Amino acid sequence: MTDMTHLPAKRTFLVRLSDDADPENGLYCGKVDHLQSGETKRFQSEKTLREFLTSLLLDQPRQEQSEFNIK
Numbered sequence: 001m002t003d004m005t006h007l008p009a010k011r012t013f014l015v016r017l018s019d020d021a022d023p024e025n026g027l028y029c030g031k032v033d034h035l036q037s038g039e040t041k042r043f044q045s046e047k048t049l050r051e052f053l054t055s056l057l058l059d060q061p062r063q064e065q066s067e068f069n070i071k
Contacts, residue, residue, distance in 0.1 A: 017029070028044075030042070
């Protein structure tokens with residue numbers, strides 16, 4: 001099991017599902033916000049939601065380097 005004691009703010013997202021969402025039947029639609037960067041994405045599928053989360057999580061080392069002018 002993963003240690004859940006360290007939950008960094010830079011990995012915090014707010015996921016809002018629309019009234020039309022039906023996860024039990026695989027229907028994911030709504031909006032996701034990355035709280036640190038302010039980036040948002042509307043999604044109509046679980047795949048789009050995962051892609052957005054993954055793209056921001058993979059980009060974090062680059063974001064941190066640019067904050068400290070590390071090249």
